Amino acid sequence: MAARAALRTTYARLLRHYRSHHSAPTPALVHTPHPYARAFGLVAVVLLGAWLGLLAVGSVRTPVGPMDTSMTLRPSLSGGTKINVSPLGALELDSHTAPIRLDVDVDQLDPVRSQALVQHPERITGLQDEITQDVADGTRELALRSCVAVVSGATALGLAVYRRPRRALAAGGLALALLAASGASAYATWNPKSVLEPRFSGLLSSAPSVVGNARSIVTEFDVYQKELARLVTNVTKLYDAASTLPTYQPDPGTMRVLHVSDIHLNPAAWEIIRSLVEQYRIDVIIDSGDTMDHGTAAENGFLDPISDLGAPYVWVRGNHDSRVTQRYLERLRNVHVLDGGRAVTVAGLRVAGTGDPQFTPDRSVAPAGDDAERAAGARLAAALGAEARAGRPVDIAVAHNPVAAQ
Template sequence: MVRVPVAVRKTRHALRRSRRTARPQLPVLELTPRPRPWARGLGLVAVGVLGAWLGLLIVGNVRVPVGPMNTTMTLRPSLTGGTKINISPLGALQLDSHHAPVRLDVNVDQLDPVRSQALVDHPERLTGLQDEVSRDVEHGTLDLALRSCVAVVSGATALGLAVYRRPRRALAAGGLALTLLGASGASAYATWNPESVLEPKFSGLLSSAPSLVGNARSIVTDFDVYQKELARLVTNVTKLYDVTSTLPAYQPDPNTIRVLHVSDIHLNPASWKIIGSLVEQYEVNVIVDSGDTMDHGTAAENGFLDPIADLGAPYVWVRGNHDSLTTQRYLERMKNVHVLDDGDAETVAGLRFAGIGDPQFTPDRSTVPGAAATQELAGDRLAAALRAQRSAGTPVDLAVAHEPSAARRVDGEVPMVLAGHLHHEETELLKKGTRLRVEGSTGGSGLRAVEGKYPDPIEASILYMDRATHRLQAWDEIKLGGLGLTTAEVSRHLPEKNQP
């Protein structure tokens, strides 16, 4: 075996190393590409929004005493904004107070026994409740704003730190959340509507609605807008949470005439109990039924109408396309029923009514040739009757027809016309100034309630009419859950300024 000298071996190793270092280096490929700037930005926004939301949920609420009540105020993310006042167990009031991606939730937790008893014992203190409530709400709102800022910054920063594990990214998420909250606050301030307290939407126990929503007369004429209305709301809730735990009787202004508008009962026996309850709760002066009380108009159905005699208020009625002349004659024999047909006019509960029955009888929902023209002719006859009443010095306050197409023909002849037939509520101000009010189905569409995926709601309205001018002050839309449901909603609406 020949031994290679050490010097030669070292030379060989040196040559090998030189060859390896001389080889061209191939570029290293990145297996995970770096995210693009817009993707990083979207991720940061998502972390900021989610963290802010979590922060508001965990620490973004304050306990605030408002008058005699202990409340909790909270900001919540929302697509529509507004204010929600939860008055457990009575229900909730929703106010269209602002448009922003945040909603103000106010939970009425309880009454303070000492403060509420002081109001009960010294009712004269109610006069100063307005200023007290305004101060409480102002302080509570400021406290909530500061706490919400801390909550969104803390939540977004903490989540950013957990996701990115970099302090700079975490602080960027917190700053972004604070910016979004500031923008939301600016949007709420720019769209703030103080008159939203005049048109609340109530959902909950129907028996509580009159006291919580309030009296139309006082809403329209007796208060300045926001602060006094807020005090009135607190006063009403205080009365409802009286130490005796009994609900007070609703006491509407005596200068207001309350009209209950119902329609399309369609042989639903539950409707009479609902109407009777509304008459009692709102102390209704007169009921107006715009037709389709029956389903087929047969003599065998006439017994269904007997509860009308015990509803506790006069009943104004016009014939619908499901009501026959047999139905009409049966109702004409009831003492408290006022049947209007062919332009008949009567004064009931201080208001002048005129109406016309539907010229068609189609209980099978069939389509009659020339139906539209027939309805227009009926509307023209009603319009002529309204002109005759005005010429005779007895102008009509409310006209009634079953079909909206007939009702539209009296535009300009009467301040307001009531109709039904469509099975949903709507209000339209016609070109010549007449307000058309279409009622939904107070019978929840009767036997047809189960035809769709969900049962049709039971709908009715309370119209507040000024006793002196006979003009509409406000109206409440009442919507109850249909067959098998127990929900109740009451929405307050005011006419446009300078409108009938």
């Protein structure tokens, strides 16, 4: 009996040992993601895929009145509409509250449609209705394209991440639901009066002082309509003149020089110059003076943006620029001040110049007239001759006064 009991005990121990090593793991040992973690991961995939889809194909080009525009939806925390009018700046409207923003880029003014307005001025009366219809058509096309973009982007990214068609389709469906909810929120909070209170940036910051604010335009639309007709006429004439110019195709070695003069403390100057430098890939900027009005030290802060315009800045003194102005500019980075026939090589060009010998805002000094200008011009001519004899011929000579230049 004792032997039998010992045998049963041994057998039981062996059975427990076998089961402990060969049985399936208990559910407590199997790692399964938490439902919240899975949901968070799916939402992240949906948002990223939808955003990539909008970047890739979520944009439409549509005419709005005489302008060609591009419309795009972008993720946003506050919503609204942003209208970019490059290179003048932008204006923002609190048009709606939703996690999407409407970006409208004004690409160019179409000369054909502008010419039609000039030839048929009576059409300007219906321009507001035409623009409203164009915006509505563009928005509908944008909504359809955006649906395709977010569903495609989320589905494609879901398939790449999960490698399961059902999960990928779930990501696409969730993206469409989120876009629909955003659209419903935008529709529910739509504020048509936002166009009366736009926020301007860039050069457009001065727009209210130039053309009046939006409320005054609404109340005095007849006056605004006449000014709009004049603006369209002038811009169309500009396009017509430009269309007759010969096509210019510079070789890779062409130097692009931007000449500016008589800025006279205009605060819009630096934004215009910076935009031209970027648009036309300017190599060097030459300023032939009268950058200031009175040449006082208090005005010097106006000159600080020159260092960041994106191109070397060559400057000569005008009759409204003092020696104080000149000394301040000499200390600025990326600025070359020329005076007395001094020459420098900038961006591959040899430039010489002389400052204006007369400082007219100083009433205590009697102006010397053209004789002083001729003397300054003679000194510049002598400097040009010296440069040529030294084997450094000057490409460009700069003076402020036409008499000195002659």
